[in-house]
Amino acid sequence: MQDYIFEIQLKVRDYECDIQGIVNNAVYQGYLEHARHEYLQSKLISFKELTAKGILLMVSRIEMDFKRSLTSRDTFQVKLRMERQGVKLVFFEDIFRLTDQALCLKAKVEVIAKINDKLTRGEIFDTLNLEF
Template identity: 80%
Template sequence: MADYLFEIELKVRDYECDLQGIVNNAIYQSYLEHARHEYLATKSVSFKELTDKGILLMVSRIEMDFKRSLTSGDRFAVKLRTERQGLKLVFYQDIYRLSDNALCLKAKVDVIGQINGKLNRGDIFDTLNF
């Protein structure tokens, strides 16, 4: 079992579902991004403040493995942990349906940093205390 650093609970909204009644696959990226932003907020990291300083944190790659579908009204948790890998900060994120604790999605999200238009060597993540 992973040692998660952060967890947020959310609920599927009707408009996030496709004609089959399941969450559209693109919506899962929004869930993952929302969880990352909320996690960063717990670290007192504001994307607006970083951008104002010329610091951009950007997703460079996302891998998502769909395990089970979420449907309208499902409550679920997005859990994450991080790992530094060279220039990247990697977010390992899992989505669990709360009613049965079923794993619905496993994701790996690579994030890079750019400062004043130049790729950062990764030390920005140490500075921000991730």
Template identity: 80%
Template sequence: MEDYLFEIQLKVRDYECDIQGIVNNAVYQSYLEHARHEYLQSKSISFKQLTEEGKILMVSRIEMDFKRSLTSGDSFLVKLKIARQGIKLIFFEDIYRFSDQALCLKAKVEVIAQIDGKLSRGEIFDTLNL
């Protein structure tokens, strides 16, 4: 079993589906982003406050492997864990359909930081106690 740090349950809304009746591939990025923000909030880290302090966290790369489709009304879990890799913080995020625990998506999201307009060496990730 995966050793996740955080999970959040969400539900597919009708307008997130395409003409085929499945969640549009671009919508999955929103689910992943929402989970990352909620994770930071659970650690008492305000994304807004970091930005106001000149600490900009940004995605530099996303890899998504689609396994199964979600459809309107499906409840699902976004689960995540993190690792450091050089200047990057890596979020490993998986989406599971709630009803049958089927793996729907595996993602790897690489995040970098800019501090006061300059690319960080990643030290901010250590100070955030993630």
């Protein structure tokens, strides 16, 4: 079992499904991003304030392993945990359908930071009050 530090419940909207009636693969990135942003907001971290200070947190790589499809009106949870790996902050995010607790997606999202347009060594992640 994973040691998740945050989870959020969401619901599939009809327009997120493709002609096959399943959630389009690109939509999953939106779910993952929303969960990361909600987690950061729960830690009182504002992208607007960071940007005003010249600090940009950016995705540098995403790996997604699709396990089962979500369909219209499914409710699901995105659960995440994080690790610091060198210059990167790595989010491990899993999506579970609530009706049967089926694992639908496993993702690894690598985030880097730039300060005043220069790549950092990740030291900013240590100052953001995050749980590793």
